[in-house]
Amino acid sequence: MSAEPSSLRVTPYELLGGGEDAVRRIVDRFYDRMESAPEARELRAMHAADLGPMRERLAWFLTGWLGGPAVYAERAGGGKCMSTAHEPFAIDERVRQQWMWCMRGALDAPDVPAGVRAMVEPALERMTGFLRNC
Numbered sequence: 240m241s242a243e244p245s246s247l248r249v250t251p252y253e254l255l256g257g258g259e260d261a262v263r264r265i266v267d268r269f270y271d272r273m274e275s276a277p278e279a280r281e282l283r284a285m286h287a288a289d290l291g292p293m294r295e296r297l298a299w300f301l302t303g304w305l306g307g308p309a310v311y312a313e314r315a316g317g318g319k320c321m322s323t324a325h326e327p328f329a330i331d332e333r334v335r336q337q338w339m340w341c342m343r344g345a346l347d348a349p350d351v352p353a354g355v356r357a358m359v360e361p362a363l364e365r366m367t368g369f370l371r372n373c
């Protein structure tokens with residue numbers, strides 16, 4: 240076992256720098272893309288007309304998921320398990336790819352270090368794979 244002392248482990252959240260604002264910038268680019276790109280039409284149609292609340296909730300969730308403070312549970316009334324939250328939606332490979340396409344674009348920006356992208360993209364590939372339900 241080569242256990243590292245936890246103080247030497249750097250989270251994507253720390254590497255990103257900029258705290259919650261940096262996460263929110265990624266989330267804003269993600270939903271801006273979803274709102275405007277015909278490539279994400281089906282994904283957009285699954286979401287509520289007002290994406291404002293989702294901009295907050297995804298930013299809260301990702302803050303903790305990336306290794307920052309666990310604000311999603313605190314601010315979203317205890318939070319939700321992601322599989323339960325996605326059960327009502329028919330998530331097939333097509334919308335899964337649309338989600339990844341929006342997120343790849345959001346992460347492909349000068350304020351996201353390449354190391355963060357390299358850690359986060361494969362993890363999101365796996366997570367969206369688990370959330371696919373049809």
Ligand code: HEM
Nearest residue numbers: 285286287296297300315324328330334335338366367370
């Ligand atoms: C596999 C592709 C995915 C699809 C098609 C999808 C779709 C959706 C939809 C339609 C909603 C409800 C939106 C609304 O009420 O307007 C939602 C909620 C949410 N999604 Fe996803 N999602 C996907 C993947 C993910 C991933 C990978 C994450 C986290 C990294 C995530 C995090 C969330 C969160 C935090 C919520 C809000 C849950 C709540 O607090 O009510 N989603 N998603």
